[in-house]
Amino acid sequence: MKYKKMALVLALGVGLSACNNQKPAENNANTEVSQEANNDKVDEKKVEKTNQNMESTSVYTSFYPIYNLTKQIAGDKFEVKSFTNLKTESHGWEPSAKDIADLTDSQLMFINGAGMEEWEESLEGSSDIELVNTSENVELIKGSHDHVHEHEDHDHAHEEENHDHEDHDHAHEEESHDHEDHDHAHEEENHDHEDQDHAHEHEHSHSHGEFDPHTWLSPKNGLAQAKVIADKLSEIDPANKDYYMENYKKIEDELNAMIDEYTEKFEKLENKNFLVSHQAFGYLARDFGLNQIALTSLTSTEDADAKTLKEAVDEAKNLGINTIFYEMGGSSKSADTIANELGANTVPLNTLEFATDEELNNDTTYQDLIKYNLEELYKSMAK
């Protein structure tokens, strides 16, 4: 499976995950160091795992939003570690054998779920760490393709045929019975354009799955996800349940105040449309009655095709959009192109898919980052 997916992407020769392209180059060099630093922090008090209450002193998390929420709730009771390097984009990342072997010092890992952790299945059979899906109570959004895209119809047709990209691979395997034939068979069945689209969808849905994985970007979901973390920590360490619940309560109060404030603000707006280069704000849009327009094929790819750009400009004009949002830490080039055409501004939004040194050093909270996004979105639509 893994091999095939990689081969497919390579064979297509299109850009890898948009997010991958966006990690600042200097962060790459730190990967090893950070991993080492993580490992050094591993508590020596390793204990034999039991099926009952957890006795290890650390828990793993998958990436920044989950890491930060867990840290806030666990406080000083658990060492909170990150499976991926927090400073690099976790999409498309695959753990090494060593990464997986290192997991033995914790009994559980909080993950986002909703297909965000593409490496989830590579742990099956090689680690018995329990993965706790923090989005288990979130109503997931089906992978959407409501972006400006010339091949939109193809995408839908493609989706109907296969229902989901994971299934697609499975179905494909059954048909071809041969990994090597995968790409060829794929080409025979579909047209080249559809191959392209398929890759684009991977690029933007990250999950290769059937749901939009970006649950954490809506504070309502973040709240539900924090609750799962608090409940689980209370379950494995009942002696400190009050402590975890108290820490959760602080997050809850902050997020509820934020949700109330922006529900009221957004309700009063006439213009509820916002345009983003990265289709990551579907949950936020749903929860606040907003309309996300995503220039999916633009994201960080610097050579966005002219037709997509033109469609985006037309749509933005029709909707009176004055701000083009791009992904913080990523390229703003495509957003700039449209913004110039429209006389609009470009403003970064934070997807929290990787953290900056500043955020890590200051322990910038999940709540602060979400609030930043809400305020920037509000300001753009209130103009």
Ligand SMILES: [Zn+2]
């Ligand atoms: Zn994303």
